[in-house]
Amino acid sequence: MSDEPQQGFDTLQVHAGTAADPATGARQVPIYQSTGFQFQDAAHAARLFNLEEVGYIYSRLTNPTVGALQNRIAALEGGAGAVCCSSGHAAQIMALFPLMMPGCNVVASTRLYGGTVTQFTHTIKRFGWSAKFVDFDDTDAVAAAIDENTRAVFCESIANPGGYITDLDAIAAVANKGGVPLIVDNTSATPYLCNPINHGATLVVHSTTKYLTGNGTVTGGAVVDSGKFDWSASDKFPSLATPEDAYHGLNFHKALGPMAFTFHSIAIGLRDLGMTMNPQGAHYTLMGIESLSLRMDKHVANAKTVATWLESDPRIEQVTYAGLESSPYYNRIETICPKGAGALFTISVKGGYDACVKLVDSVKLFSLVANLGDARSLLIHSASTTHRQLTPEQQAAAGAAPNVVRLSIGIEDPNDLIADLDQALTAATA
Template sequence: MTEDARPQGFDTIAIHAGSAPDPATGARQVPIYQTTAYQFRDADHAAALFNLQEAGYIYSRLTNPTVSALQARLAALEGGAGAVCCSSGHAAQIMALFPLMGPGLNLVASNRLYGGTMTQFGQTIRRFGWSCRFVDLEDADAVRGAIDADTRAIFAESISNPGGYVTDIPALAAIADAAGIPLIVDNTLATPALCRPIGMGATLVVHSLTKYLTGNGTVTGGAVIDSGRFDWSASDRFPSLSAPEPAYHGLKFHETFGPAAFTFHGIAVGLRDLGMTLNPQAAHYTLMGIETLGLRMRRHVENAEHVAAWLAADPRVEAVSYAGLPDSPYQDRVRELYPHGTGALFTIRLKGGYDACTAMIARLKLISHVANLGDARTLAIHSASTTHRQLTPAQQEAAGAGPDMVRLSIGIEDAADIIADLDRALG
């Protein structure tokens, strides 16, 4: 094997993928290309770009060099063929579904998803004529039973928010493959530092860049990474990718672009018409955040394991839902699929119920009470009264967001200081 062919390590890819010295100035960090539009060489060049006959930059709603660098880095980290960045994690979910769905069609999704996703899939997408069937993904028969001729995808989180459950991605991928539909995995909580769903059989990976990838609470953004391995032309279920596209003179995305079909469609149709654009400054912040992703995730996991163990031994705490604990029922799965850790988000159940949870939140000093996660800072929220309040009590319990639970996103501070603040707040 030559030196150039040697696979690079994760931390090297996190720093270098998608990045090269700027050819005009020699700038080593990716510049912020704060521009709306780009000069065409001539009329033929412009026509070729608009006809998708040549790759390049037209207008920053579609493509931008800073955003392109981030897309290349994300694809490299996840082991994908391409990526499309957009304005938020919720936007990424719609971008992932947009080429697959149509009126009357459905997807099958976990009943343990983030509350906002439950609302998006359970309520909002109905306005498009789409529907979602929520099932327990631990029950393979229930997953298979929910799939019918109108199902176009299975959707899961690698690690669920807020319950911290870890998903058996290979098992779901096998079910999706047998049904001839893609598996979409939200890898926000694990990040590619802890889990690479494409290597386990996922077709698409989505991210909220807002969380660990940026890692400092400064950005709102999302991304869809395509494995490039799904045969969109194997049936007539995915006409957006396999059939002639009227807006491009009958071009067939899969036939024309092969493994890059989903990515090209996401830019040429998704961003063109939905306009969920990531701004270049946010892309720049995320690129800088990703440079330290491996280091940060190791510290996040180390702190989370330490804090969770302390909480599990505290008499004021009824239970801790964290797959990183030695007595977790997911330990066999963790060892096989998540050997580098199960993230830093988990819930604690307090013996005093709802009132004890709100009182604890009020007494926090170091830990921030905010509706975010994946920050360098430790964050806390009472999900039942905030992020999951739109759900029914049964849905809250299924999602791991009952009224007696507090969600903790453990940061990278000194673990002793996190524990001291929790000790004081628990009263």
């Protein structure tokens, strides 16, 4: 971390991690569309491969455009380092990979994106890992779920799809007492609305596909390391704190300190898993981040306006937006998300499953897509799509029951969004 005075968020989102291209003077980060990078000589190549010198080897591992994005996201999150990869789902595996071994488990919130629940329920079993799902509003239950084989606690800052806000400070205290890192998916909040590291998180993951890029053009993911966790405090994390057989016996934590996790994720994770972000995708995300704060302010203002209107509509049973005073999570905004509760929430429609299907089929301005965080307003019926693979009990726990529609509010004129929902609700509940 630099000893220079900390700059404001609006400055960091434009300048952090980048400078004029030293070869050409290009002010925007160039797209380095190259698989390999020429070494100065054999000794230079050896230093790079031994992690004795930072540089570029091969774009599966390191690339200047992707590197600029990693530096910017790390700066915005207040982390020691970051690694970017091909998607948010890839970021979750990348976050767990240095921590887990066969027989280990992660304690996860029940309020997660449906794809994450599926990944943690089924896919990670193929690695010999497992997940325990707990209601994170019950901190005693979270503490009780942590056992000798637990290697991480995982939650979302603003949970998808319901927009629930997690008490990160309380969960971080539980994780810290259990001697394991807290991993927070900060996709829905972005570092503009929430800084999980300031609330005790060790790792922060993102689907950069969403708000960070903001324009629905490329997929990507990122893992940010706080650099504050002591990987050597116990014998739980041998990949980071004991000699690594796959890297000439290097002890990453001893040799690299606060950058141990980041370098391991590049030198081992990207090398062997290959979940690489492409440089053009990184370029799009860098451009998107430049306007992040401006967009998030508009997202939040629109979401509050639309949610307030929906809450008063007799065709709606419930609105889950945490920015409403009626929300049980309203009192967490001031401490966890002081700039707003995001722009993601659900509505329960009178008429149940059939009415929800008619609603999503009747919108004209909203787009029916399996994405969120776009500049455009989006909606989806989670129970029949993103959460379809879950059991009814899991759907209900995740806030994706059959009578629920997820809304991702964009940056359009809010009156136009309300008008579109009004006519669609009329068609859905006629």
